[in-house]
Amino acid sequence: MKIEISASKRELQGTGASRRLRRAGKVPGILYGGETAAQPIEIDHNTLFHRLKQEAFHASILTMDLDGQKQQVLLRDYQMHAFKPQVLHADFQRVAADRKIHMKVPLHFINADIAPGVKLQGGVVSHVMNEINVSCLPADLPEFIQVDLKDVSVGHSVHVSNLELPAGVEAVLPRNENPVVATITVPRGTTEAELAAGEQAAAAAAPAAAPAAAKQPEKN
Numbered sequence: 001m002k003i004e005i006s007a008s009k010r011e012l013q014g015t016g017a018s019r020r021l022r023r024a025g026k027v028p029g030i031l032y033g034g035e036t037a038a039q040p041i042e043i044d045h046n047t048l049f050h051r052l053k054q055e056a057f058h059a060s061i062l063t064m065d066l067d068g069q070k071q072q073v074l075l076r077d078y079q080m081h082a083f084k085p086q087v088l089h090a091d092f093q094r095v096a097a098d099r100k101i102h103m104k105v106p107l108h109f110i111n112a113d114i115a116p117g118v119k120l121q122g123g124v125v126s127h128v129m130n131e132i133n134v135s136c137l138p139a140d141l142p143e144f145i146q147v148d149l150k151d152v153s154v155g156h157s158v159h160v161s162n163l164e165l166p167a168g169v170e171a172v173l174p175r176n177e178n179p180v181v182a183t184i185t186v187p188r189g190t191t192e193a194e195l196a197a198g199e200q201a202a203a204a205a206a207p208a209a210a211p212a213a214a215k216q217p218e219k220n
Helices: 015-023 045-051 192-205
Strands: 003-009 026-032 039-044 062-066 069-080 087-094 101-110 124-127 131-136 145-148 157-159 180-185
Touching (some): 003 045, 026 045, 045 087, 101 124
Parallel strands (some): 003 062, 026 087
Antiparallel strands (some): 003 039, 062 069, 069 087, 101 131
16 A cells, blocks of 8 residues: 655744644654654644554555655654644654665454354454564565464464565564464353363364275276
8 A cells, every 4th residue: 555645844843843833733743764864844733643543554664745855754653642632743764675674563363253262162362462573675564464363273372483474574573482473262151061062063173084095906
């Protein structure tokens, strides 16, 4: 998805200037990174406010039109008012096509309804992680990563190593760690008999092993 956002260079800085910008319906921000000096910017508040509601806006390479000059950027941070629906500040980082970036990408969970642990054993899916930190070139950055739960039974989990990451994308993890992404557990109050019945149903639903092929008589 290609997402564009317009910005203008901000000449005046300081608390008073930022307050006046906000009263005028603008959001003060900063654009930094690359070999160019950091540039204070301002963005239309309503445009940015609605963009922030889009999941892809947080995990995509954005095209920023800065006074007519377009460049590739990432949203790195933003601050919201404590109780008002108001964006107070936003940070953007320039990206280079030939340099890897680190980015948090949302996880999308699929097939929970047909997972044996849910459908047959009455389990409940627990999302341990909702996003994952990845490293890749800007062109390879995915908007999200799918977590397929179709084969997960009660008591089993999906780990980061089980995820099918797109080509060129690597998970950024502490050394020798393989954290749990999701698991299926038994709800409180489930009896052992109910659990055993669910396990039997799951076993019965598993595809039976194919019978061995009959040996053909040898031809003379």
